[in-house]
Amino acid sequence: MSAMWWGVIGTSAAAFILKYLGHSIPERYLSHPRVQKINTLIPIALLSALVAVQTFTEKSKLSLDHRALGLSVAIAALLLKAPFPVVVITAAGTSALVYHFN
Amino acid sequence: MPVVSATPASTLRDSFSVSFTVGTYGAAFGAASVAAGFSIVQTSLLSVLTFSGASQFAIIGVIGAGGSALSGITTASLLGFRNGLYGLRMAPLLKLRGFKRVVAAHITIDESTGVALSQEHLGQDAMRSGFWLTGFGVFLFWNLFTLLGAFGAQAMGNPAAWGLDAAVPAAFAGLVWPRLKSHSDRALAISAVLLALALTPLLPAGLPIIATALLAVLMGMRKK
Numbered sequence: 001m002s003a004m005w006w007g008v009i010g011t012s013a014a015a016f017i018l019k020y021l022g023h024s025i026p027e028r029y030l031s032h033p034r035v036q037k038i039n040t041l042i043p044i045a046l047l048s049a050l051v052a053v054q055t056f057t058e059k060s061k062l063s064l065d066h067r068a069l070g071l072s073v074a075i076a077a078l079l080l081k082a083p084f085p086v087v088v089i090t091a092a093g094t095s096a097l098v099y100h101f102n
Numbered sequence: 103m104p105v106v107s108a109t110p111a112s113t114l115r116d117s118f119s120v121s122f123t124v125g126t127y128g129a130a131f132g133a134a135s136v137a138a139g140f141s142i143v144q145t146s147l148l149s150v151l152t153f154s155g156a157s158q159f160a161i162i163g164v165i166g167a168g169g170s171a172l173s174g175i176t177t178a179s180l181l182g183f184r185n186g187l188y189g190l191r192m193a194p195l196l197k198l199r200g201f202k203r204v205v206a207a208h209i210t211i212d213e214s215t216g217v218a219l220s221q222e223h224l225g226q227d228a229m230r231s232g233f234w235l236t237g238f239g240v241f242l243f244w245n246l247f248t249l250l251g252a253f254g255a256q257a258m259g260n261p262a263a264w265g266l267d268a269a270v271p272a273a274f275a276g277l278v279w280p281r282l283k284s285h286s287d288r289a290l291a292i293s294a295v296l297l298a299l300a301l302t303p304l305l306p307a308g309l310p311i312i313a314t315a316l317l318a319v320l321m322g323m324r325k326k
Contacts, residue, residue, distance in 0.1 A: 008144050008152075010174075010175035011157055012151035018183055018186040019207040020204065023193045037322040041319075042180050043181055043277075044282065045291070046314060048292075049294045049311040051278065052296075052299050053163075055271040060307055066262070066265075066268065067271065069268075070271075089269075092266060092268055
């Protein structure tokens, strides 16, 4: 079975188990303030790392290409408080333009 | 299950607008997933069965970048942990057993919890209605738009020619942006970027991303 199928099945199973546990276990086990704090910080770290890896790496090597310009435009759009679809579409458009002129 | 006609109009309105807006993001997921090499069936199954945006983007992002299934699942699960915390908050409100609890758990996400909590001033019935309506609403639109995005991306062909390879990190940036509320949040984001890039040539794909969770744990353990 391919990594993709394992990914689909494993992620779905883990996602459901986490959700169901929340509905089933007594609150005291997870409501510690430090657990809550770490829980708000983990997505910040992981999502930021994903942005970096998907923009600046290619097959485990660092790389600076059309995607970097696309991300720069996305960040500019976020700074201007643009809505999510605008952020994604302007980034894609910029990246595609640079890709075609290279 | 609440009777829709007894639900306050504002709860219905909030549930619908959140469901539709968030559901449209499903198109970005569908397109990104196909661009990452997942089939349309796998893409749809992720939206039906995982049904948690950040986890779904994580698994396709990690595997698409050459990471193993295990590192992808680990990253996705770390991101899905907060749904468990939402469940803790929703369980005493919903008071469910058996199959209904299974269904409620599956639709316990940012949006259903968020709308439920925002209805607090209208009472517990409105909170429960907000939870169910938003949970089912996001499920419907998220899956619909996932399919649209997946078919759209498949019709496009080469992902880079359409900028899809930049749309995915842009989508992640859009997801993380509203969470960067303080100086220490931004410092964490920048440290995570640098650590992940520094580790990329050294570790197998996927692990540099998981490693940044340690930064979050260290920062969270620190006393204020």
